[in-house]
Amino acid sequence: MVNSKIQAAEENLIHVYNRFPIALDHGKGMYLYDTEGKEYLDFAAGFAVCGLGYGNTEFQEALKEQIDKICHISNLYYHETCGEAAKELNRISGMDRVFFTNSGSEANEGALKAARRYAYTKKTGRYEFIAMDNSFHGRSFGAVSVTGHEAYREPFEPVLPGVKFARFNDLDSVKELVSEKTCAIILEPLQGEGGINLATQEFMEGIRRLCDEKGILMICDEVQCGMGRTGSMFAWQGFGVKPDILTMAKAIGNGIPVGAFAMTEEVAEYSLKPGDHGATYGGNPLACTAVKKAIEIFERDDIVGHVKRTAPYLEKRLEEIAEEFAFVTGRRGKGFMQGLVFSRPVSEINAKTLEEGLLVIQAQGNVIRFLPPLIAEEKHIDEMVCKLRNALKQIQ
Numbered sequence: 001m002v003n004s005k006i007q008a009a010e011e012n013l014i015h016v017y018n019r020f021p022i023a024l025d026h027g028k029g030m031y032l033y034d035t036e037g038k039e040y041l042d043f044a045a046g047f048a049v050c051g052l053g054y055g056n057t058e059f060q061e062a063l064k065e066q067i068d069k070i071c072h073i074s075n076l077y078y079h080e081t082c083g084e085a086a087k088e089l090n091r092i093s094g095m096d097r098v099f100f101t102n103s104g105s106e107a108n109e110g111a112l113k114a115a116r117r118y119a120y121t122k123k124t125g126r127y128e129f130i131a132m133d134n135s136f137h138g139r140s141f142g143a144v145s146v147t148g149h150e151a152y153r154e155p156f157e158p159v160l161p162g163v164k165f166a167r168f169n170d171l172d173s174v175k176e177l178v179s180e181k182t183c184a185i186i187l188e189p190l191q192g193e194g195g196i197n198l199a200t201q202e203f204m205e206g207i208r209r210l211c212d213e214k215g216i217l218m219i220c221d222e223v224q225c226g227m228g229r230t231g232s233m234f235a236w237q238g239f240g241v242k243p244d245i246l247t248m249a250k251a252i253g254n255g256i257p258v259g260a261f262a263m264t265e266e267v268a269e270y271s272l273k274p275g276d277h278g279a280t281y282g283g284n285p286l287a288c289t290a291v292k293k294a295i296e297i298f299e300r301d302d303i304v305g306h307v308k309r310t311a312p313y314l315e316k317r318l319e320e321i322a323e324e325f326a327f328v329t330g331r332r333g334k335g336f337m338q339g340l341v342f343s344r345p346v347s348e349i350n351a352k353t354l355e356e357g358l359l360v361i362q363a364q365g366n367v368i369r370f371l372p373p374l375i376a377e378e379k380h381i382d383e384m385v386c387k388l389r390n391a392l393k394q395i396q
């Protein structure tokens with residue numbers, strides 16, 4: 001029944017997603033339910049979006065109240081939620097000025113434009129970007145141009161010129177690409193799509209030093225690893241290495257489509273000017289209510305502290321799995337952004353976990369990603385490990 005419904009729906013959609021044969025209907029806390037009533041423990045959080053899990057009544061009430069008031073006005077007019085959400089997001093991200101977008105791709109698109117605009121004002125003639133192998137920055141042309149995976153770019157070439165790719169965590173490979181034309185270096189402090197690759201402390205510090213020495217802007221893409229996921233509000237804070245431009249999305253709206261790029265005052269002074277950039281929906285009252293309320297709940301409930309305290313348990317349990325199964329070669333990641341590395345393709349594993357009622361995500365390089373809502377407790381981790389073990393046993 002469900003399958004035929006899904007098939008019927010797919011006939012009207014452009015086929016770009018390889019969907020699993022289930023139709024999800026609603027959620028509660030850490031769990032999602034399909035149209036047949038089957039329960040799934042969610043360790044995917046809609047791609048690291050639903051930090052607060054599902055059915056948070058306080059969050060939902062705030063949205064409902066805003067919907068009843070107004071959803072949208074244009075950016076020609078000011079509304080209070082926008083200013084308040086901006087102030088709060090700057091405070092928790094350590095940035096000074098923010099622009100609201102509707103997605104992570106758009107946030108990166110804006111960040112690249114902001115970096116070029118900075119160079120334009122300063123008349124430096126800099127336009128090149130250095131990005132990392134195995135990076136993922138989104139699907140729009142600018143974002144895809146700095147994405148370090150051929151499969152995402154090749155069908156759409158020629159993409160944005162002036163982009164060079166260095167090896168992640170290899171500072172010398174970055175230095176080799178730097179020239180007097182280098183405008184910005186963009187990286188994820190913890191690569192998600194590319195297989196859960198954590199930047200080393202030396203690499204982050206090295207990039208910062210290189211940027212300072214050469215007058216290059218450092219852009220951190222924290223669309224996936226930001227907003228509490230790694231056990232600090234933003235991953236850069238965990239390293240103590242502050243970027244000049246920071247991009248965000250996914251969890252900042254907890255399910256309402258919103259992204260943002262933010263910058264330091266020093267960059268803002270020379271960067272985008274009135275008329276240079278815009279987004280019709282960007283930062284509308286509904287999106288800003290979501291951001292403001294999510295931040296309020298995050299802080300009051302100490303979600304970040306919870307992730308920091310609970311992550312060692314998640315790591316320990318995943319490492320047990322890695323020891324138990326010969327085809328699991330290791331664990332990597334930070335906080336609630338973890339991956340298990342397999343010595344075989346992971347697509348069959350994904351199908352089995354689904355049967356067991358567990359949602360996880362694949363990443364490049366035969367990696368299974370674990371991105372639970374940030375409210376996951378030890379009991380959920382135990383349940384996840386149990387389901388995962390059952391799934392893996394069927395594969396052995």
Ligand SMILES: *Cc1c(COP(=O)(O)O)cnc(C)c1O
Binds near residue numbers: 103224
């Ligand atoms: C998901 C993701 C993006 C793209 O975000 P969209 O909202 O899908 O456009 C960009 N960067 C990173 C690191 C991501 O994980």
